[in-house]
Amino acid sequence: KQEVTQIPAALSVPEGENLVLNCSFTDSAIYNLQWFRQDPGKGLTSLLLIQSSQREQTSGRLNASLDKSSGRSTLYIAASQPGDSATYLCAVSTRPGNGNQFYFGTGTSLTVIP
Amino acid sequence: EPEVTQTPSHQVTQMGQEVILRCVPISNHLYFYWYRQILGQKVEFLVSFYNNEISEKSEIFDDQFSVERPDGSNFTLKIRSTKLEDSAMYFCASSLGTDTQYFGPGTRLTVL
DSSP states (O other), X not given: OOOEEEEOSEEEEETTOOEEEEEEESOOOOSEEEXXXXXXXXXXXXXXXXXXXXXXXXXXXXXXXXXXXXXXXXXXXOXXXXXXXXXXXXXXXXXXXXXXXXXXXXXXXXXXXX | OOOOXXXXXXXXXXXXXXXXXXXXXXXXXXXXXXXXXXXXXXXXXXXXXXXXXXXXXXXXXXXXXXXXXXXXXXXXEEESSOOGGGOEEEEEEEESSSSOOEEOOOEEEEEO
């Protein structure tokens, strides 16, 4: 069974700092990987999706990379802002077909201090 | 921008009662999902639904759970006889293909 781990569990940084969140998974035969943010008591907002054939994806100040062979992904956030404070979740799916079953990590809780 | 909606936002029920959680996926999406998140734990996959049938389900999705797409817009999750351990946030998601999944805001289910 696919296991997804995220390190660190919590991170606190001053505003303006660049930061990296880490995600690792045990089964490298993934179909795609998706990064989400979750605000307290709220749903999940999709940030970036990386297909297994891709190495990275960028959206604004966010850059996600994927190294399938080593079972790792990173989410890079540039010039962090207080509004970036949230829990960031990594999820991987292991097979295509009629619907992807995503396996989630426990998340990294990010606090950006003004 | 289209979004997934869920009702109710919070449902309180007595143990043993049936509950139905409702979702309206994004209109042109073809794949539908239910996930749950017990407080303080990981988001867990329950079931995926495509072409009017279940395509995958997890070991959590036992006989007390069922899903239905009763019309062209709604997607429901029914729990027949709720247990205390069913208390969780339930998320509905949809996708156009086997790619980006868009999540609703969730329904918090509290079983007393």
